[in-house]
Amino acid sequence: MTAxxxxxxxxxxxxxxxxxxxxxxxxxxxREQVSQWLKSFQDNVCKGLEKVDGGGAFKxxxxxxxxxxxxxxxxxxxxxxxxxxxxxxxxVWGNDLPPSILVQRPEAKGHSFYATGTSMVLHPNNPxxxxxxxxxxxxxxxxxxxxxxxxxxxxxxxxxxxxxxFHTTLKNACDRHNPHYYPTxxxxxxxxxxxxxxNETRGVGGIFFDYQDTSGVLYPISYPxxxxxxxxxxxxxxxxxxxxxxWEDIFSFVQSCGDxxxxxxxxxxxxxxxxxxxxxxxxxxxxRRGRYVEFNLVYDRGTIFGLQTNGxxxxxxxxxxxxxRWEYDYHxxxxxxxxxxxxxxxxxxxWVNWKK
Amino acid sequence: MTAxxxxxxxxxxxxxxxxxxxxxxxxxxxREQVSQWLKSFQDNVCKGLEKVDGGGAFKxxxxxxxxxxxxxxxxxxxxxxxxxxxxxxxxVWGNDLPPSILVQRPEAKGHSFYATGTSMVLHPNNPxxxxxxxxxxxxxxxxxxxxxxxxxxxxxxxxxxxxxxFHTTLKNACDRHNPHYYPTxxxxxxxxxxxxxxNETRGVGGIFFDYQDTSGVLYPISYPxxxxxxxxxxxxxxxxxxxxxxWEDIFSFVQSCGDxxxxxxxxxxxxxxxxxxxxxxxxxxxxRRGRYVEFNLVYDRGTIFGLQTNGxxxxxxxxxxxxxRWEYDYHxxxxxxxxxxxxxxxxxxxWVNWKK
Numbered sequence: 143m144t145a146x147x148x149x150x151x152x153x154x155x156x157x158x159x160x161x162x163x164x165x166x167x168x169x170x171x172x173r174e175q176v177s178q179w180l181k182s183f184q185d186n187v188c189k190g191l192e193k194v195d196g197g198g199a200f201k202x203x204x205x206x207x208x209x210x211x212x213x214x215x216x217x218x219x220x221x222x223x224x225x226x227x228x229x230x231x232x233x234v235w236g237n238d239l240p241p242s243i244l245v246q247r248p249e250a251k252g253h254s255f256y257a258t259g260t261s262m263v264l265h266p267n268n269p270x271x272x273x274x275x276x277x278x279x280x281x282x283x284x285x286x287x288x289x290x291x292x293x294x295x296x297x298x299x300x301x302x303x304x305x306x307x308f309h310t311t312l313k314n315a316c317d318r319h320n321p322h323y324y325p326t327x328x329x330x331x332x333x334x335x336x337x338x339x340x341n342e343t344r345g346v347g348g349i350f351f352d353y354q355d356t357s358g359v360l361y362p363i364s365y366p367x368x369x370x371x372x373x374x375x376x377x378x379x380x381x382x383x384x385x386x387x388x389w390e391d392i393f394s395f396v397q398s399c400g401d402x403x404x405x406x407x408x409x410x411x412x413x414x415x416x417x418x419x420x421x422x423x424x425x426x427x428x429x430r431r432g433r434y435v436e437f438n439l440v441y442d443r444g445t446i447f448g449l450q451t452n453g454x455x456x457x458x459x460x461x462x463x464x465x466x467r468w469e470y471d472y473h474x475x476x477x478x479x480x481x482x483x484x485x486x487x488x489x490x491x492x493w494v495n496w497k498k
Numbered sequence: 499m500t501a502x503x504x505x506x507x508x509x510x511x512x513x514x515x516x517x518x519x520x521x522x523x524x525x526x527x528x529r530e531q532v533s534q535w536l537k538s539f540q541d542n543v544c545k546g547l548e549k550v551d552g553g554g555a556f557k558x559x560x561x562x563x564x565x566x567x568x569x570x571x572x573x574x575x576x577x578x579x580x581x582x583x584x585x586x587x588x589x590v591w592g593n594d595l596p597p598s599i600l601v602q603r604p605e606a607k608g609h610s611f612y613a614t615g616t617s618m619v620l621h622p623n624n625p626x627x628x629x630x631x632x633x634x635x636x637x638x639x640x641x642x643x644x645x646x647x648x649x650x651x652x653x654x655x656x657x658x659x660x661x662x663x664f665h666t667t668l669k670n671a672c673d674r675h676n677p678h679y680y681p682t683x684x685x686x687x688x689x690x691x692x693x694x695x696x697n698e699t700r701g702v703g704g705i706f707f708d709y710q711d712t713s714g715v716l717y718p719i720s721y722p723x724x725x726x727x728x729x730x731x732x733x734x735x736x737x738x739x740x741x742x743x744x745w746e747d748i749f750s751f752v753q754s755c756g757d758x759x760x761x762x763x764x765x766x767x768x769x770x771x772x773x774x775x776x777x778x779x780x781x782x783x784x785x786r787r788g789r790y791v792e793f794n795l796v797y798d799r800g801t802i803f804g805l806q807t808n809g810x811x812x813x814x815x816x817x818x819x820x821x822x823r824w825e826y827d828y829h830x831x832x833x834x835x836x837x838x839x840x841x842x843x844x845x846x847x848x849w850v851n852w853k854k
Contacts, residue, residue, distance in 0.1 A: 203827065217826045228826070339805035339814075432818070439795035440805055449695035449796055456827045458695075462788070464825070468818040470573045470584070471559065 168287055168389040173256055176280040176393065177233050180260040181214075183278070183400045184231045187262060188216055190404040191229075194411050197222035200229065205454055210235040215457045219464070223415050226265045228460035233258040239283050246353050246362060253284025259291070260400075263461040264407075269427035270414040272297035272304070272345065273434065274407050275461070277444075278396050287389070289396050290352035292327065293403060294335050296345030296434065298427045300482045302496060304410045305346045309493035312349050315402035319395040322384055324494075326360045327351045332490040337437055342488040344437050349399070354392050358384050426480050428467035435466055524643055524745040529612055532636040532749065533589050536616040537570075539634070539756045540587045543618060544572055546760040547585075550767050553578035556585065561810055566591040571813045575820070579771050582621045584816035589614040595639050602709050602718060609640025615647070616756075619817040620763075625783035626770040628653035628660070628701065629790060630763050631817070633800075634752050643745070645752050646708035648683065649759060650691050652701030652790065654783045656838045658852060660766045661702045665849035668705050671758035675751040678740055680850075682716045683707045688846035693793055698844040700793050705755065710748050714740050782836055784823035791822055 169175065188200045198221025206212035213232030218224055235256045244251050259279030266273065278291035295308050309328070316323035331350035336343050353362055438445045438461055445458055474480035525531065544556045554577025562568035569588030574580055591612045600607050615635030622629065634647035651664050665684070672679035687706035692699050709718055794801045794817055804814040830836035 219826065226826070339809075339811045428821075435791060435822075436795060436815075439792060440802065446796065449792075453695075455695045459792075459824065460826055462824040464823065465784075466791075466822045466824075468815065468820060468822075470575065470582075470816055471812045 168282070172287070172389065173258065173280075173282065177258045179393075179397060179400075180233075180258055180278065180280075181231055183397075184214070184216070184229055184260045187260075187403060188218075188229050190408060191218065191224065191227060191264070194408050194415075195221040195223045198224060198227075200227070205457070207234050207454075213454070213457065215454075215460065217460060221267075223266055223268070223271070223411060224264055225267045226464040227263070228457075229260070229262040230457050230460065231258075231260045232457070239281075243281075247283065247286050247288070249286050250283035255281060255283035257281045261461075265431070265463045266411065266415075268415055268417060269298045269419050269423040270301070270417045271411050273431075273463075276403055278400055280393075280396075287355060288352070289354045289392050291396065291399065292331055292334075292348060292350030293399065293406070294331055294345060294348035294350065295407075296430075297483070297487060298430050299423065299479050300487050301410075301414075304413070305487070305493050306496050307409065308346070308348065308406050311402050311406035312399070313494050315398045316349065316395075318398055319391070320384055322360060323351075323395065324349065329490075330361055335437065337433060337441065339440070340433065340436070342433065342484070343490060344433065346487055346493065347490065356387050356389070356392075358387070360384055425467065426474075428463075428465055429469055429472060430483075431463040431466045432468050435462055438462065524638070528643070528745065529614065529636075529638065533614045535749075535753060535756075536589075536614055536634065536636075537587055539753075540570070540572070540585055540616045543616075543759060544574075544585050546764060547574065547580065547583060547620070550764050550771075551577040551579045554580060554583075556583070561813070563590050563810075569810070569813065571810075571816065573816060577623075579622055579624070579627070579767060580620055581623045582820040583619070584813075585616070585618045586813050586816065587614075587616045588813070595637075599637075603639065603642050603644070605642050606639035611637060611639035613637045617817075621787070621819045622767065622771075624771055624773060625654045625775050625779040626657070626773045627767050629787075629819075632759055634756055636749075636752075643711060644708070645710045645748050647752065647755065648687055648690075648704060648706030649755065649762070650687055650701060650704035650706065651763075652786075653839070653843060654786050655779065655835050656843050657766075657770075660769070661843070661849050662852050663765065664702070664704065664762050667758050667762035668755070669850050671754045672705065672751075674754055675747070676740055678716060679707075679751065680705065685846075686717055691793065693789060693797065695796070696789065696792070698789065698840070699846060700789065702843055702849065703846065712743050712745070712748075714743070716740055781823065784819075784821055785825055785828060786839075787819040787822045788824050791818055794818065 192199055195218065198218045200216040200218045203215045203217075204212065205215065211232065211234030213230060213234075216229045218227040221227070233256075235254065237254050238252075239247075239250050239255045257279065259277060261275075261277035261279075263275045264273060273296040274293065275296070276291075276293040278289075280289050281287060293312065295305065297305065312328075313324040316327065327349035328347060331347040332343060334350050335345065335347060351360070354360070445461070449455065449458060474484060548555055551574065554574045556572040556574045559571045559573075560568065561571065567588065567590030569586060569590075572585045574583040577583070589612075591610065593610050594608075595603075595606050595611045613635065615633060617631075617633035617635075619631045620629060629652040630649065631652070632647075632649040634645070636645050637643060649668065651661065653661065668684075669680040672683065683705035684703060687703040688699060690706050691701065691703060707716070710716070801814055801817070805811065830840060
């Protein structure tokens with residue numbers, strides 16, 4: 143989630159920041175621009191969510207990282223709509239990027255780095271409101287820089303109009319920048335948020351991307367985990383190249399993604415928040431939350447890396463649900479909404495063209 | 499936990515089973531002897547636990563593994579004493595051992611293997627009864643064979659007499675075989691069941707061992723994770739060698755460990771099962787169960803390996819608690835029993851000599 147780095151560090155030397163081509167050069171105030179936006183994004187998201195909640199308020203913990211940087215973690219607990227919500231901003235720097243990140247960007251090896259991001263997970267009270275996760279981040283390290291992030295939705299009960307609305311809002315945000323973005327990043331999201339041991343997607347996906355720079359490669363085929371779901375052959379058509387993107391183009395795209403969050407999610411929360419529910423729906427919600435825990439602790443690279451390398455544990459694990467249930471060998475009854483979730487919603491689907 | 503292997507397979511060729519020395523040769527019916535004992539051990543444990551529970555009964559699922567072997571999973575749900583308990587037996591064979599296991603036994607590479615084990619996790623209702631985990635297992639692969647396993651206790655509330663009783667019972671079982679066993683395996687257990695990201699042991703430990711054969715090495719220094727806690731220098735004195743152990747000696751030791759389970763644990767469950775408790779104790783129990791989930795999904799090699807390689811997910815994750823709570827940035831109030839747990843019980847301690 144938030145706290146990716148731990149190595150002892152000093153601030154990245156900007157002079158070592160060369161780029162792939164002329165257009166790849168970030169502006170001299172790149173870090174300030176991005177971190178400033180990520181902070182105001184955190185502010186806006188928290189304000190928007192408090193409005194939806196109509197009761198709860200985010201509480202902030204500011205923290206500093208001994209090796210360089212820090213963050214502000216914000217948690218809303220036991221709200222009227224949100225049982226638990228966390229929105230974290232962090233900005234860290236150090237001497238060495240972790241090996242897991244260097245696999246994709248070996249040029250960064252031996253260089254100091256700068257990283258900043260805002261991430262969020264919301265666990266609503268009402269089982270008819272989906273859980274949602276979001277993360278946008280930016281790195282600079284020696285001669286390279288890149289943007290990454292995404293957003294994905296995890297419903298407990300199936301409402302196709304909600305899922306279509308969510309995906310359509312994201313697609314519109316993507317399409318304003320490049321027609322390749324939505325299909326590529328939607329596929330990447332389906333592949334990344336996949337629980338192999340359950341043969342289920344985490345939810346209905348959304349968009350996910352990483353290592354976005356001016357190289358023109360949208361979806362690196364060798365991305366760890368990228369071949370979990372879709373055969374490489376089916377992906378290559380979407381993988382680019384996309385020519386002539388500048389730093390500003392990509393940053394602007396990430397901002398559009400961020401701006402799309404409240405319109406993509408809050409109408410769903412508003413529509414479902416007063417729907418009555420009983421023990422059955424609550425039980426199923428708690429059971430399905432178990433999958434969220436399984437994904438974050440078994441597969442999510444940010445979470446695992448953070449835990450194993452002395453990140454701020456409480457910020458990293460803020461993503462875990464407040465109450466979770468496991469049940470041995472549970473199977474939904476055929477013909478129920480619970481069964482429909484498994485049959486239709488926990489598989490990759492073409493949501494923007496759903497039943498058109 | 500249970501289902502370690504997935505590769506396609508046929509039965510191990512016994513003729514390839516050579517051993518380190520004369521005494522290292524297993525009897526011709528080694529597999530039958532061990533699997534027979536592990537099954538009757540499962541039977542005895544289930545009977546003993548049903549007696550303690552005084553209400554619940556284990557239900558069995560038998561399963562077969564396509565590539566060779568199978569198991570019987572037993573679950574007790576919503577008992578009077580045990581909220582959830584799982585006791586699994588499995589016996590599998592195949593063509594290739596997974597790489598993670600070959601690190602310690604490279605001689606097994608390219609040979610077919612046989613593996614059998616019984617494992618157990620109990621999650622009691624009453625927060626004054628500790629959770630307990632146990633696993634004993636046996637492998638044969640090409641020229642090598644070994645026993646592994648252990649047992650560890652995870653209390654929610656501190657009762658030093660319970661912990662001293664548990665450790666003393668294990669020590670007595672070990673001491674009947676070799677005075678080096680208890681101190682070595684107790685240390686190994688403290689190191690293995692350690693949550694680095696929390697700087698806590700999972701509980702008060704017990705004993706843990708792996709790769710036990712006639713090589714005379716009790717505790718291989720290079721065991722993955724073995725240096726998490728204790729500096730190698732402090733461990734080497736305990737690591738052996740122990741000379742002249744036969745296959746029968748080690749099997750007999752493992753049987754003594756198994757026999758020690760009911761006497762080590764059930765008196766604690768009996769003593770605490772009627773102690774009244776309220777919301778505070780229940781809340782703390784659910785919160786602490788989160789650590790169990792974190793350990794099993796982030797660190798436990800058997801669990802992670804099983805999940806990533808198509809083991810029987812429901813048997814592997816039977817270890818997860820029925821209901822779990824996460825709370826952002828929780829800290830116990832100083833001077834409370836909850837604080838005492840953190841201060842004293844979530845660190846390695848010399849329990850058999852406690853306050854003597």
